[in-house]
Amino acid sequence: MQKVFTIFIICLLLQACNSKNERNDVENSNELVMYEPSEMTILMRKIHEVNKIVKDQIIKNDSLLIFPEDFTKIFSATLTDSTERDDEFIILARSFIDLQKITFSTYSDSTVYNFNQSINNCVECHRTRCPGPIPEIKKLLIN
Numbered sequence: 545m546q547k548v549f550t551i552f553i554i555c556l557l558l559q560a561c562n563s564k565n566e567r568n569d570v571e572n573s574n575e576l577v578m579y580e581p582s583e584m585t586i587l588m589r590k591i592h593e594v595n596k597i598v599k600d601q602i603i604k605n606d607s608l609l610i611f612p613e614d615f616t617k618i619f620s621a622t623l624t625d626s627t628e629r630d631d632e633f634i635i636l637a638r639s640f641i642d643l644q645k646i647t648f649s650t651y652s653d654s655t656v657y658n659f660n661q662s663i664n665n666c667v668e669c670h671r672t673r674c675p676g677p678i679p680e681i682k683k684l685l686i687n
């Protein structure tokens with residue numbers, strides 16, 4: 545049981561924005577600090593899971609999920625650090641949402657291109673604000 549719990553914690557930390565530092569923190573202390581994920585963190589986890597599904601659907605040529613309207617909460621969800629929602633964040637978020645909207649639901653000649661462009665927006669926004677998950681995000685790109 546404890547092993548399962550430890551693996552769970554490690555998985556959470558791998559996803560976290562500054563995965564390296566946080567892992568060291570755990571190694572250096574016997575205490576586990578439980579933290580309350582922000583609204584944005586919870587939204588991002590959903591965005592990540594949904595995009596894994598959509599990538600799979602695109603590759604298999606299955607019908608595509610309908611765009612989940614709650615993705616637009618990216619403009620309002622509370623951030624761990626509220627100063628991260630600067631002008632650049634808003635521009636990247638707008639571009640991300642627009643590209644995801646045109647990718648989801650129906651295929652076009654540009655589906656793979658639009659999907660990949662939207663994932664590039666994820667990476668671009670994460671580069672300065674939350675680099676930890678970038679390797680995982682890049683796995684969403686369709687080659």
Ligand code: HEC
Nearest residue numbers: 559560582584585588592623624636637640666669674677
């Ligand atoms: C416009 C900026 C922006 C875009 C676009 C964006 N993110 Fe994020 N993401 C953030 C920020 C900022 C955080 C940190 C949230 C916080 O700590 O409150 C975050 C957090 C995360 C996390 C960490 C959640 C955790 O468990 O700690 C994951 C995973 C993630 N994003 C995945 C993605 C994926 C996948 C995409 C695209 C499909 C994406 N993000 C698009 C800004 C963005």
